[in-house]
Amino acid sequence: MQIAVLSGKGGAGKTLLAVNLANLIEGSTFLDCDVEEPNGVFYFADTYNKEEVYTKIPVINDHLCKHCNKCVDFCRYNALIDFLGKVKVLPSLCHSCGGCQLVCPHGAIKEKDELLGYINYTSVRDHKIFGGELRIGKETGVSIIEKILAKANTNEDSVIDCPPGNGCSVMESISDADYCVLVSEPTVFGLENLKMVYDLTKIYKKKSGIVINKAVEDNGLVEAYAKEIHIPILGYIPFDKNLALSNSKLEMVSNGAFKSYFDHVLNRIKKEVSI
Numbered sequence: 001m002q003i004a005v006l007s008g009k010g011g012a013g014k015t016l017l018a019v020n021l022a023n024l025i026e027g028s029t030f031l032d033c034d035v036e037e038p039n040g041v042f043y044f045a046d047t048y049n050k051e052e053v054y055t056k057i058p059v060i061n062d063h064l065c066k067h068c069n070k071c072v073d074f075c076r077y078n079a080l081i082d083f084l085g086k087v088k089v090l091p092s093l094c095h096s097c098g099g100c101q102l103v104c105p106h107g108a109i110k111e112k113d114e115l116l117g118y119i120n121y122t123s124v125r126d127h128k129i130f131g132g133e134l135r136i137g138k139e140t141g142v143s144i145i146e147k148i149l150a151k152a153n154t155n156e157d158s159v160i161d162c163p164p165g166n167g168c169s170v171m172e173s174i175s176d177a178d179y180c181v182l183v184s185e186p187t188v189f190g191l192e193n194l195k196m197v198y199d200l201t202k203i204y205k206k207k208s209g210i211v212i213n214k215a216v217e218d219n220g221l222v223e224a225y226a227k228e229i230h231i232p233i234l235g236y237i238p239f240d241k242n243l244a245l246s247n248s249k250l251e252m253v254s255n256g257a258f259k260s261y262f263d264h265v266l267n268r269i270k271k272e273v274s275i
Contacts, residue, residue, distance in 0.1 A: 001273055002152065004160040004177035006170065006201075007184065008193025010037070013213030013237060014183045016247050018161035019043040020254035020262045021181075021269075022127060029158040031148050032131035033173040035141035040161045041120050041131035043250050048122040048129070053144045056096045056111040060087045064108035071100035071109060092139055117144045121151070145172045166200040174201070179273050180208040181234065181265075186219045194222065198229065209234040209272055211265055232272060235265035 005018040015032075019040055022030035032040030041048055058071075058080070065087055072080045072087060079093035080100060091114065101109040117134040130151045134141040141163075149172070152158040162173040174180055180201045184194040194210065201208045208231055212222050215236035226233050237243070238261065246253050254262040 001157045001270075002154075002160065002176060002178045003158070003181060003269060004162055004174045004179070004206075005181045005183060006162045006174065006197045007164055007182065008166065008196040009190070010164045012164070012183045012185055012190060012193070013211075014164065015040050015043075015161050016213065016253075017181065017183055017211055017237065017262075017265070018159050020252060021266055022159040023252050023254050024259075024262055024266050025157045025159065027126045027156060029128040029152050029156060030130065030161070031152060031158055032129075032161045033145045033148055033169065034161050034163045035117060035132035035134040035144050035169070036163065038120065038131045038133045039250075041122065041129055043252060044124045044127065044129045045122045048120045048131075051119040051121065053116050053119060053132075053147055054113040055116040055143050056098065057091050057094055057114045058089050058100050058109050059112050060089060061108045061110070062086055064106050066106050066108070068105065070103045070105065074099050074103045095140070096143065117141060119144065119148055119151075140168065142168055142172050145169055149173070149176065166196050170197070170200065171204070174204060174206060177206060179269060180206045181269065182208055182210045183213055184210060184222050185214050186212055186216060186222050188221070191221055191225060194225070198231070207272060209268065211235055211237065213237045214239040232268065234268040234272070235261060237261050 005014050007014040022028045072082050077093045077095050079090045081088050120131045122129050130148050132144040132148050163169045182197055184190045210226050211234050216239050243258050
């Protein structure tokens, strides 16, 4: 079973839920795909190993280039431009697809490795922990996410902490998920962001359910939406100062007084996946 935890915005409680679900599932693998804010690993360990992740960037041989501009015309990301009589590479726009090298009829384009980021990994008890880390200044961590997801054993349970929002990195993160958990705060802003990620799960035809974080009494905003779109409320995480303080210290709150909330969510997920 592969569970992906999503939210439409940062700070909704996505990582809080993801790490605690992984903590409760025996022998699970935790995959932190939020590579721009990689903090999930620290809930499990203070130290970890590092694996470098490289991407390919084209290099133009000016002596072989005939300025036919086939590579420039091919690139949909405008990472290649013909400027002052030379084809220039804009690495920040390059998606490392390799197409420019393929279409060049003169063999003027080669590729070089460029450090994109890292995969931080460790083992804690019976859990395997992997977290991506995008280097400062790099625009997209999709390649890192691909390598993180490849670490998961399809025969074992895993929990994916997805990036916030609904961009390319989120799409990659949920591509193989069996179930998507949508985390929302019970506010108008939280609801609008919830709608955004729910629409994404519909496009990918993923089963999903909602967890309401910072839940308070007498607020049926998210419940009304869940009823409207016919997906379950999997559970609630209370708006509680002690929980917030423990979480801010990177403590695993599912080991203490709040365990029942996370147990309830996990049991509901198992039930929904089996339907």
